[in-house]
Amino acid sequence: MIQTDTSPKPRRNVELVLxxxxxxVGVGAxxxxxxxxxxxxxxxxxxxxxxxxxxxxxxxxxxxxxxxYADPVILPIVVALNGLGLALIHRMDGPGDDTGNNQxxxxxxxxxxxxxxxxxxxxxxxxxxxxxxxxxxxxxxLLLPLIPGISAGEILGARVWIRVGPMxxxxxxxxxxxxxxxxxxxxxSNRDLILLAGRKIGPMxxxxxxxxxxxxTAWLVSIGVLVFQRDLGSSILFFGLFIxxxxxxxxxxxxxxxxxxxxxxxxxxxxxxxxxxxxxIDSWINAFTPEVFGRSxxxxxxxxxGLFGMADGGLVGTGLGQGRPDLVPFANSDMIVALIGxxxxxxxxxxxxxxxxxxxxxxxxxxxGTRDAFGKLLACGLSFAIALQCFVVIxxxxxxxxxxxxxxxxxxxxxxSLLANWIIVGLLLMISNTARGPVxxxxxxGKPPASSSTPGTRKPATGQTPSAPTEAVKxx
Amino acid sequence: xxxxxxxxxxxxxxGFLLLLWVLIFSIVTTMRRDLQIGRKAVTGAPxxxxxxxxxxxxxxxxxxxxxARTLVVTEGPLKGTTVPLAASPILLGRAQEATLVLEDDYAxxxxxxxxPQGSRWFIEDLGSTNGTYLADQQLTRALPVExxxxxxxxxxxxxxxx
Numbered sequence: 001m002i003q004t005d006t007s008p009k010p011r012r013n014v015e016l017v018l019x020x021x022x023x024x025v026g027v028g029a030x031x032x033x034x035x036x037x038x039x040x041x042x043x044x045x046x047x048x049x050x051x052x053x054x055x056x057x058x059x060x061x062x063x064x065x066x067x068x069y070a071d072p073v074i075l076p077i078v079v080a081l082n083g084l085g086l087a088l089i090h091r092m093d094g095p096g097d098d099t100g101n102n103q104x105x106x107x108x109x110x111x112x113x114x115x116x117x118x119x120x121x122x123x124x125x126x127x128x129x130x131x132x133x134x135x136x137x138x139x140x141x142l143l144l145p146l147i148p149g150i151s152a153g154e155i156l157g158a159r160v161w162i163r164v165g166p167m168x169x170x171x172x173x174x175x176x177x178x179x180x181x182x183x184x185x186x187x188x189s190n191r192d193l194i195l196l197a198g199r200k201i202g203p204m205x206x207x208x209x210x211x212x213x214x215x216x217t218a219w220l221v222s223i224g225v226l227v228f229q230r231d232l233g234s235s236i237l238f239f240g241l242f243i244x245x246x247x248x249x250x251x252x253x254x255x256x257x258x259x260x261x262x263x264x265x266x267x268x269x270x271x272x273x274x275x276x277x278x279x280x281i282d283s284w285i286n287a288f289t290p291e292v293f294g295r296s297x298x299x300x301x302x303x304x305x306g307l308f309g310m311a312d313g314g315l316v317g318t319g320l321g322q323g324r325p326d327l328v329p330f331a332n333s334d335m336i337v338a339l340i341g342x343x344x345x346x347x348x349x350x351x352x353x354x355x356x357x358x359x360x361x362x363x364x365x366x367x368x369g370t371r372d373a374f375g376k377l378l379a380c381g382l383s384f385a386i387a388l389q390c391f392v393v394i395x396x397x398x399x400x401x402x403x404x405x406x407x408x409x410x411x412x413x414x415x416x417s418l419l420a421n422w423i424i425v426g427l428l429l430m431i432s433n434t435a436r437g438p439v440x441x442x443x444x445x446g447k448p449p450a451s452s453s454t455p456g457t458r459k460p461a462t463g464q465t466p467s468a469p470t471e472a473v474k475x476x
Numbered sequence: 477x478x479x480x481x482x483x484x485x486x487x488x489x490x491g492f493l494l495l496l497w498v499l500i501f502s503i504v505t506t507m508r509r510d511l512q513i514g515r516k517a518v519t520g521a522p523x524x525x526x527x528x529x530x531x532x533x534x535x536x537x538x539x540x541x542x543x544a545r546t547l548v549v550t551e552g553p554l555k556g557t558t559v560p561l562a563a564s565p566i567l568l569g570r571a572q573e574a575t576l577v578l579e580d581d582y583a584x585x586x587x588x589x590x591x592p593q594g595s596r597w598f599i600e601d602l603g604s605t606n607g608t609y610l611a612d613q614q615l616t617r618a619l620p621v622e623x624x625x626x627x628x629x630x631x632x633x634x635x636x637x638x
Binding site: 011014017018021022024025028029032035036072073076077080189192193195196316317319320344345347348351354355358361362371372 | 486489499504506507564
């Protein structure tokens, strides 16, 4: 609401300097891994490093062309995290393993998709038109792994993968973006109804069921499907996203209280019904009991080996390529945080946590700065999704909360997670572009303003075409 | 690898940790400038140092603010209706759940939203078909409504009065 009189600065040169530093982190990690293994700085190393650098600079050039005022910090942080992840995954590759190269391929695909999103979408407010389509797409994506034929079946106790040609893909990762778009679109236009209309019972005001219907549908779809898919981590992520976005939209603390109670109640019920949830909780509380440690399905060996690894790393770590993370199952995906703790030590792990924290604050900064309610909610939801994922993973690995199968954003091996998180970065960059750029006076619903020569306003920075709206506004 | 000494590897190990934190400190330094923009934007007032250098920047004391207390319909089917303004937002439109139900064929169900922020009231169009006009300018985003400035919704015109 408050007009800034400071002129907006693109700050792309600062971004370029930071990207060079971020690449130094990623390439430096790769170099250390190569030096400490037997191969040395071979052709693979130079090939991977130069590809990552080319992709990062290409992304930077696209921002110069299409999103001049985007946040200069987001891209360097993500490049650093992704580069570090590539090095660590490459480090875990045994002879004949191709996970590192696969991750590099997915990184390039994900960056290309993210660039395409920025290039073709131009303005995040267009997504508001797809509010209900996003809900349908989310439901479809979440149901995909249950359909026989394309389902990749049950892998590691969860049915969340589909088979696309030779690769497996986790559609739930993309669903978190479409769900965030739906929540943002629905809440930005119905916020007042949820807030104002409704019965008051005691000190609390309950919204009418009619106004909450679509929200409850969205929640039931995500939770219901995830119960059938047995994916605990994602259901926590979706539910957290739901609670946070409704809290941000209505600023009622009662939503958070209700949400936390529902999580605790739901967790208790799930631990009584589902054996895999019960195993998770047991191996969290009684991790060091020998029978729990050695239990074949659902034992705590993974967590405990990770903790031992981190203890071995101590303050400064054993050095990249010099620890024994091969003792930990899934050290390159679920337990990559334990690998960082072991080889880079507490100092290195805190640096990584700090990078996530900075990324999260930049997402919220974009939300605070942008002028439309939809963009605010979307930026909040997307950056919160990344933050919650970090909390669930790092909390699980350090035995603060039960370990659940979520991926560490940008670090862990896994193409679908990488793709989804790079798309989130693209959207955050686009929102920050409108937040930091000159005041954009184009209407939210795509209608050209009555008089284009409004005094005191500047032309929008993004070259939004003044074409007629593609979607008519519904008369209610 | 035997051609690289133990010492070099240790130096590289610590060098990498240093590099990680150099990156973080550069990022934080970059962000500092942003926080300053935020501060200026919020107050919008010149600092004491700037006023000392350029006395003309010193703002004259702001005129006494008159708070809006009522909303008056000045034109349209509901002409003469007044609505007292409290601290909660007001929904304008034809829908039954609106705070002020407009019996106006040119208004949308949920047409516009009038909400208080600080000491002022803002109007925001909720994606209506025929648009909301603040002093003959079609709204494209939320704008503050000053006292006595007409807001047109369909054939209805409302005003804020002290």
